[in-house]
Amino acid sequence: MDVNQLLDGMTERQQQGILHSGSPTVITAGAGAGKTSVLTKRIVKAIYNSGDPESVVAITFTSDAASEMRERVNKLIGPELGSRAIISTFHSFAMNRILRPNWGHPYLRSLGCVGKTLAIEFSNLSLDHIRKNAMMTGLSQSQRKHLECFFEKPNDEFSSWLSLTRSYGFTPMTYFQELATQPNFPYSSIEELNNENEKLVLSDVDSSMYSNIYFLKTWIYYDSTLRERESIDFDQVLVFSMLLLEKERDVRIKLKQRYKIFEVDEFQDTNVCQYRFLLALVGDGKNLSMFGDIKQAIYSFRGSNCYLMANINKQFKDLVITNLPDNFRSTHKVVAAGNAIAKSMKIQLVSEDMIGHKESEVMPLVSRYDNEDQEANSIVNKIIALKSSGVAPQDIGILYRFNKLGQNMENYLISRGVSYRRIGNDKGLYxxxxxxxxxxxxxxxxxxxxxxxxxxxxxxxxxxxxxxxxxxxxxxxxxxxxxxxxxxxxxxxxxxxxxxxxxxxxxxxxxxxxxxxxxxxxxxxxxxxxxxxxxxxxxxxxxxxxxxxxxxxxxxxxxxxxxxxxxxxxxxxxxxxxxxxxxxxxxxxxxxxxxxxxxxxxxxxxxxxxxxxxxxxxxxxxxxxTRPLLDKVNKKDNEENTTDIELMTIHASKGLEKEAIFVIGCSEESWWKEPEVKSGTDKYEEELRLFYVALTRAIEHLNFTYSTTRVFRNNVEQCDPLRFLYLLKDTVTYRAVSHGEETLFSNMDTLSINKDINHD
Missing domain, CATH: 1.10.486 (PCRA; domain 4)
Structure with a gap:
């Protein structure tokens, strides 16, 4: 294949992204920019130019994304050549290319990898049992009771804490060393901490110090149990691989000689452990390309750190950045709304606006309702009208910040005979x-x-x-x-x-x-x-x-x-x-x-x-x-129901596109998990990016809705409009709907019932 064939039909910026070589590069690509096509063609170019397809590594975050990427590459150059490149997730590459070939290495044994062969414990049921048993064994009764003062479900909290802590690359020992740098930390050795059976009484420390110490004790017993079973878990695959690469120069050099070209997708979602893993593999990064969009970095709760991408030019001084500004997905009016939100983001690698290419007279819409029931009923009316106008049900999506916000919608959809399915791991109302x-x-x-x-x-x-x-x-x-x-x-x-x-x-x-x-x-x-x-x-x-x-x-x-x-x-x-x-x-x-x-x-x-x-x-x-009597087989998991409208959290919607999008529950009270999140903080910035992700799912019909009251814990409370709605300015139409009567407003300030809210 002539590499120039790869450039056919590509924009000038896309061609630049495909052709660049010789130094580290970041290709920033917003929603609908054709990023996947550029990434696929870079992989194909690398396969041809390297002379050794097996030295080309493409890394993405999910198995589904890796499978899709492999299919695209094979479609361009055929499976005989395309299948020789390594296209996988971080974990798959670490397991098959690093841990398995080096199993038995003294350094891995020092970390607890003591089995004769690599055995990974994948069963969530088994791991949950090990975690619960570790808490029972690792903590005394008084310590467990003390932990329950902080958390309603300590086992669930420990599971989340452990995954987040290891996303930074910590082991129990290195985490103890990190805690030991904190003021008033009471232990001089990890053995002393592990032998402590009394309820902790600490002075002048944040409450998180208590849970960190209790969870560390639990972690020690958890790791000990895995070691006894001669197995490791999913998170340890990446942590142990990263540490092996950092500590053992011979292993690192051997891998660098074997794998020479790296293409990394969704780089904005990289965590510290993955970042360290990657740096150990790529050295000066001259054959490293990173694809991502900081505006869509929404996984900090899993340990992702968008500052790693924002500051990547400090890591690689000769970095070349190529931005893909074109949005081929959404109408220019939806793109304008997205640009209005992006302008307010503090953390950016590039500040160039998206460019829309689809014309439409349909304006994005912000709608205010008196209560959640009027909101849900009006949305169903709109959905029925969209279906009547020719929009396919599967091209309509209802998005919300939290799973619970979608439950009220279900009753109205059922009552009006509108088929739906829930996407992702969240449970439907029924x-x-x-x-x-x-x-x-x-x-x-x-x-x-x-x-x-x-x-x-x-x-x-x-x-x-x-x-x-x-x-x-x-x-x-x-x-x-x-x-x-x-x-x-x-x-x-x-x-x-x-x-x-x-x-x-x-x-x-x-x-x-x-x-x-x-x-x-x-x-x-x-x-x-x-x-x-x-x-x-x-x-x-x-x-x-x-x-x-x-x-x-x-x-x-x-x-x-x-x-x-x-x-x-x-x-x-x-x-x-x-x-x-x-x-x-x-x-x-x-x-x-x-x-x-x-x-x-x-x-x-x-x-x-x-x-x-x-x-x-x-x-x-x-x-x-007509209220569904569900057994344990969930309708949303049946592939034959893909013609229904889809309900999902905004996190679950990432990567999707729909002709019509409804972002519901856009009030301050419904959106924020923690009260009084201040503008400009990292938490605020991530939620702003989440809002951006929601609106950029829409192709043409974009709707934001909120109600001025909601029922919370069996009480009716007043609600204020979400701060982000004020950032949309003149890119949307504003209206209030009350008992079927519609009133248009010129801006968000006049729509808001609470004029005193701070909209900075």
Whole structure:
């Protein structure tokens, strides 16, 4: 292949990025800039020019990205040549090219790599067990209790802390040495710290010092357990490889002679350990190219450090920077909004604006609503309109800062028959165990022909002893008795009559059946507005419009009041009698207040969308029966559902593009995890970059929404608009929507209901 062929169809900047050689280079590429194409062609050029394809290494952050890159390279030059280059993640390269060939090296053995062969513990279940056991063994009872003063779930916190700490390349010993430099650190050796069994009492130290010491003790036992099992974990792969390269010159020289050209993707997400690993491999970096965009650096919680990219010119004095400013993805109006946000970023390697190439009359939109339910309902209306205009459902994305913010949307999407799926590792509303239990309870009551509800019920309450085999046998016998349709209430009665449950639980099952029958019998009078009117001796259906209006004006509030009262009754029965039926009276009493508060919160989440329905659409039984009764197979994991609209956190959206994007929950109260984050701090800057990532996912339709109130811990609180919205200035249209009425505003200050907020 003539290398010049690689330049066909590329812009001048892209050509510069492909052709540069002889010194370290950074290729900065914003959203939609064609970065992947440039990276692919640089790899192909390196394969041809090097004369040794196996000396070319391309490193990216995920296995999926590495597989995609390999496919692109093979498509350009064929798999026979393309597959000879090393295209992998940091961890894969470290494991297969450094640790495995050098296993048994004295330095690795000194770090704890004592097995005869490289064995990596990948099982999260096994590692979680080791971490929990390490905390039980490494800390005394008084120390564990003290740790619980700082964290609700110490084991989870330790897992996150350990991963973050090792992202800096620490081992227990080097981390102890780091702590020892802190004022008032009380231990002179790691052995002294490890032998301490008393609760720590330290003076003039930050509370984090307590957790750091306790976690270090736990870490020592964790590493010891892995050593006994003659295995290492995923993080240790990179830490041990990096340390081996830094400490052992012979190993380092051998690897440099073998691997000569490095292409590193997503460099803005590099952590300190990966950075040190890379520097040890590339030396003067003359054959190193780094691709990234500091404006999209959003993973500091994993240890990523965007300053490594921002200051890379200090590491390599002869560094050449090539910026790719063109945005081929989004319309020029979306690009303008992105540029407005980028201008406010403090940490930048280049300050050049993106250049949009797609024309459109559609302006990005900031919308204010009175509450979260109006916000969700309006978004669903907009989605339905977009679908009607020809936008494919899978080209519509709803993004949010935290998983919980997406849960209210689910009810409105379900109620309007809009199919959706959650992307990433976050759980949907109806996947939450507490919500799933409530839905099972409601389906038992209001969906009497759902066999799945009965199966889920007995799977949740194993105390009854009704296994799948017993239930299937009962169903077969029940049907053979002349019951063509299986009514759950009758089936539960049959199970009781035949003494199929454990004798000790028969009274409990009888009480459940009474609850179900009681609640089910109460429903018919308020199932719809018409049924409520009939119960009130008022004729509503098929009456003249004027008469119906009069009835609606008079009975609408009492009807919704009756529905809310009934839902409250359902909630009380669930919390007081159903949820903890197998707990002792003392235990139940102890849990009751917490149980009630949680039940109120969860019932509100489930029913909020119901209260927003019009009288003509209101149907309580239908609403309940359309709440999904999920088993353990999550719909979002099924590939056949890729035609649904997608809900995801902003972090999960990185790398995606959608015709229409809704960034919801854009209020100060909903966005920030920690209160009072000051402008200009690293935390503020990262959240600003996250906001930028969200908006640059949009191709044409970009919507930011927020509500002026939200329900938080069962209380209504006022909300202020997110500070970042003020940075958009004249690149968006501003509007307020209240009860279906829309009012346009000229800027964010006039839209805001709180004029006193500081918008710096």
């Amino acid at each position: 996947e939450e165990p507490d919500i799933r239990d409530i839905v099972i309870y409601m389906h038992l009551i209001f969906n009497p022909y759902s066999i799945k509800a009965v199966r889920c019920f007995f799977a949740s309450f194993v105390e009854f002893g009704i296994t799948t085999g017993i239930l299937n046998s009962a169903l077969k016998s029940f049907r053979s008795g002349g019951h063509k349709e299986v009514n759950n209430h009758q089936l539960l009665s049959y199970i009781l009559e035949q003494n199929l449950c454990k004798p000790s639980t028969k009274n409990h099952l009888s009480q459940v059946l009474k609850m179900i029958m009681h609640c089910s019998g109460r429903t018919s009078r308020i199932s719809t507005f018409d049924s409520y009117c009939r119960d009130m001796n008022e004729q509503y259906a098929n009456m003249p419009e004027e008469h119906c209006k009069e009835i609606e004006n008079r009975l609408m509030e009492p009807f919704w009041g009756a529905v809310r009262d009934f839902v409250k009754e359902l909630c009380t029965i669930y919390a007081e009698r159903y949820k903890y039926m197998f707990y002792s009276p003392e235990d139940r009493k102890r849990r009751l207040n917490t149980s009630k508060d949680l039940a109120v919160k969860h019932f509100n989440l489930i029913f909020n969308a119901c209260y927003e329905e019009s009288l003509s659409d209101a149907n309580l039984i239908k609403y309940i029966c």
